[in-house]
Amino acid sequence: MTKRISFAGPSITEKEVSYVLDAVQNGWYENYDGYVKRLEQTFADYLGVKYALATHCCTLALHLAAAALGLKQGDEVIVTDFSWVATAYAIAYTGATCVFTDITPDTWTIDPTCIENAITPRTRAIMLVHTFGQPAEMDEILALAQKYHLAIIEDAAPALGSEYKGKRVGTFGDIACFSFQGAKMAVSGEGGILVTNSEEYYRRACLLASMGRTDSRAVFWSDVLGYQYTMGNLAASLALAQLERADVLMEKKRALFSRYALNLKNTAGIYLITEKEYCKSNYCYPSILLKHHTREQRDAILAGLRERNIHARPAFPRMSGFPVLERRFENPVAAEVEAKGISLPSAANLTEDDIDFVCDSLLRLL
Ligand SMILES: Cc1ncc(COP(=O)(O)O)c(C=O)c1O
Numbered sequence: 419m420t421k422r423i424s425f426a427g428p429s430i431t432e433k434e435v436s437y438v439l440d441a442v443q444n445g446w447y448e449n450y451d452g453y454v455k456r457l458e459q460t461f462a463d464y465l466g467v468k469y470a471l472a473t474h475c476c477t478l479a480l481h482l483a484a485a486a487l488g489l490k491q492g493d494e495v496i497v498t499d500f501s502w503v504a505t506a507y508a509i510a511y512t513g514a515t516c517v518f519t520d521i522t523p524d525t526w527t528i529d530p531t532c533i534e535n536a537i538t539p540r541t542r543a544i545m546l547v548h549t550f551g552q553p554a555e556m557d558e559i560l561a562l563a564q565k566y567h568l569a570i571i572e573d574a575a576p577a578l579g580s581e582y583k584g585k586r587v588g589t590f591g592d593i594a595c596f597s598f599q600g601a602k603m604a605v606s607g608e609g610g611i612l613v614t615n616s617e618e619y620y621r622r623a624c625l626l627a628s629m630g631r632t633d634s635r636a637v638f639w640s641d642v643l644g645y646q647y648t649m650g651n652l653a654a655s656l657a658l659a660q661l662e663r664a665d666v667l668m669e670k671k672r673a674l675f676s677r678y679a680l681n682l683k684n685t686a687g688i689y690l691i692t693e694k695e696y697c698k699s700n701y702c703y704p705s706i707l708l709k710h711h712t713r714e715q716r717d718a719i720l721a722g723l724r725e726r727n728i729h730a731r732p733a734f735p736r737m738s739g740f741p742v743l744e745r746r747f748e749n750p751v752a753a754e755v756e757a758k759g760i761s762l763p764s765a766a767n768l769t770e771d772d773i774d775f776v777c778d779s780l781l782r783l784l
Pocket of ligand 1: 478547610
């Protein structure tokens with residue numbers, strides 16, 4: 419059997435092992451939340467924001483973001499149609515309606531020109547995604563949000579370390595959320611974190627994330643209908659070690675992408691998603707569009723790769739097609755990417771030779 423070329427997977431060093439071991443051995447009693455607090459402070463410092471709240475996963479951080487903004491039934495939120503379902507469901511959990519808009523063909527992030535057309539008197543917020551690590555077009559999005567008095571949630575789940583015009587993503591919107599799920603650049607198994615500069619949003623998110631507990635009238639008193647969404651100390655110990663190595667992890671991701679670029683950049687029929695000159699992507703998931711292939715041919719290529727033990731992923735289906743979301747939208751660019759897009763392996767244990775093997779296999783299958 420040839421080496422398994424995994425789609426994603428972390429880099430684990432002595433640092434991670436020592437932090438987790440320390441959390442297991444000593445992270446109890448008065449130290450029960452020591453790593454959670456360190457993770458939150460280190461993450462806030464890393465981004466240069468005031469507040470960070472670690473959560474069980476990013477989906478729950480996104481739900482807290484939507485709830486902290488006070489979204490409710492009757493509100494509309496403009497959401498990119500191309501993302502993992504968590505982006506839309508976080509809005510839907512509050513009862514608000516997702517109005518799905520199309521993406522740009524060059525980075526697969528929300529198309530600012532589509533946002534304005536989707537705004538109605540009910541629009542309250544824009545939920546964008548820094549898709550696969552590529553920053554969304556923040557200048558245009560911020561201008562629209564200001565013009566129409568809309569809040570911004572940045573779903574930065576896969577985009578730790580990515581930059582837009584020299585500033586890290588997650589620092590532009592009212593609230594942003596990141597993921598430490600096992601396929602991300604920095605992992606804790608499951609894990610997420612919410613960041614904001616707003617004390618009001620932070621306090622509301624903290625209240626909701628810990629069962630609405632306030633101790634205002636008695637110990638264990640709960641004042642609002644809350645949730646148990648906070649991260650545990652063990653997961654935080656792993657997330658902290660990874661965060662402290664974020665620069666190294668990002669360099670590895672970017673090196674793997676460079677190898678893909680070397681092999682695929684000028685290949686007819688393949689469009690390789692590449693960072694804009696004013697952005698820095700963490701290239702969490704290097705991705706391509708097979709311009710002249712059908713969905714069936716794309717799926718056959720994925721199956722062919724799998725036979726060679728190469729685990730690549732098809733692009734996301736448009737969320738607007740999901741049964742539980744009642745409104746339907748066309749969004750032709752997202753439709754094309756859904757049918758023809760592939761995300762390529764970029765696990766931390768891959769070498770340049772592995773990437774060459776992936777590219778060689780892909781080109782033969784094409
Ligand atoms: C864009 C996006 N948003 C949200 C999530 C949810 O993150 P989590 O799995 O930590 O809940 C993911 C996870 O892959 C994602 O890719």
